Amino acid sequence: MDKLSGGWQHVVQEGYGWAAEVFVVVVLTLLAHFVAVRVLYRLQLQLQKTKNLWDDILLESMSRPVAYLIWVIGIAWAAELVDKQSGTSILLAVSVARDVLIIVLLAMFVVRFIKQVELKLVVGANVDTEEGIDETTIMAIGRLLRAAVIITAVLVILQSLGYSIQGVLAFGGIGGIAVGFAAKDLLANFFGGLMIYMDRPFSVGDWVRSPDKEIEGTVEHIGWRLTRIRTFDKRPLYVPNAVFTHIAVENPSRMENRRIFETIGLRYDDADQLADIVNSVRAMLQTHPEIDNTKTLIVNFNTFSSSSLDFFVYTFTKTTEWVYFHKIKEDVLLKILHIISEHGADMAYPTSTVKLPDGLLVNHQNEEFSGDDRK
Numbered sequence: 001m002d003k004l005s006g007g008w009q010h011v012v013q014e015g016y017g018w019a020a021e022v023f024v025v026v027v028l029t030l031l032a033h034f035v036a037v038r039v040l041y042r043l044q045l046q047l048q049k050t051k052n053l054w055d056d057i058l059l060e061s062m063s064r065p066v067a068y069l070i071w072v073i074g075i076a077w078a079a080e081l082v083d084k085q086s087g088t089s090i091l092l093a094v095s096v097a098r099d100v101l102i103i104v105l106l107a108m109f110v111v112r113f114i115k116q117v118e119l120k121l122v123v124g125a126n127v128d129t130e131e132g133i134d135e136t137t138i139m140a141i142g143r144l145l146r147a148a149v150i151i152t153a154v155l156v157i158l159q160s161l162g163y164s165i166q167g168v169l170a171f172g173g174i175g176g177i178a179v180g181f182a183a184k185d186l187l188a189n190f191f192g193g194l195m196i197y198m199d200r201p202f203s204v205g206d207w208v209r210s211p212d213k214e215i216e217g218t219v220e221h222i223g224w225r226l227t228r229i230r231t232f233d234k235r236p237l238y239v240p241n242a243v244f245t246h247i248a249v250e251n252p253s254r255m256e257n258r259r260i261f262e263t264i265g266l267r268y269d270d271a272d273q274l275a276d277i278v279n280s281v282r283a284m285l286q287t288h289p290e291i292d293n294t295k296t297l298i299v300n301f302n303t304f305s306s307s308s309l310d311f312f313v314y315t316f317t318k319t320t321e322w323v324y325f326h327k328i329k330e331d332v333l334l335k336i337l338h339i340i341s342e343h344g345a346d347m348a349y350p351t352s353t354v355k356l357p358d359g360l361l362v363n364h365q366n367e368e369f370s371g372d373d374r375k
Contacts, residue, residue, distance in 0.1 A: 029074025192241030265308030
């Protein structure tokens, strides 16, 4: 210890004490960083056991900015010691850099906090109820808040660097006009995305299609410029948001029921059974557990076709799920076939009747003979 103390005094006497102080500051910074990371990790493990999600969000948001903040403070402290010894004027630059980095870290913390809240709300969002906030709305609010934080941080940084915010805003207004003309398509897509968020014609997860364009699939992501739709053959379709401002979009995911609309043809020979068959089919649909009787239900004889007596079935199922709907439709059609068979009737198919004059026969080789030529 005596030798160590003597060596320290020698370093101080030689004028290198500031280097030792810088070394100590760096070591303390490393130690503080290590302790902070371990404490935050232990605290995160403990908070994961609780049911409160907000403490998890707060800790996850602040862990990385806190670690960076320790290094910013430590390096700024070391630079201050070097500046005092060297007599240079780097302290002002270090002070400004420190303030800028602190602002960046604060903005980073807020942005991460907003992002974590957005993720938690998206996971817990109930998109099936009208009272809940759907995923698209959550994402839109999250993007707007993050953009506001970033813009505010940039303005504060410019003010810290000595720039006038009023001048920056004025320049931004003039520059915005030029940018608007140069990037009108980009702005059109931006406002198209904004209209999607405000009007909400569709949300993430909805099945959409357009009668004006060859667009059909499931919405996977709504961005500020593009909307990604996964087509039914599993290909990604990237649609600029501006397209949705001038086309019609159908959203089958928001339908209340699915419709069964079929025309059934009976033979003309079964005309006497037609009324009973129509009544039986109507009664079957009225008692079917998967048919919504609060909606329109029509079963009526419709028209005299060239080869059949046609009646149509017009009704709605309770489900909107695509696969299950087809199971219900199959069951309804099979029951209709059974009803027709029970009444001794049959389905019609295209037929032609050829009337031959008296005395004219056709043999198996399709040769014509008169009555006197038969042998």
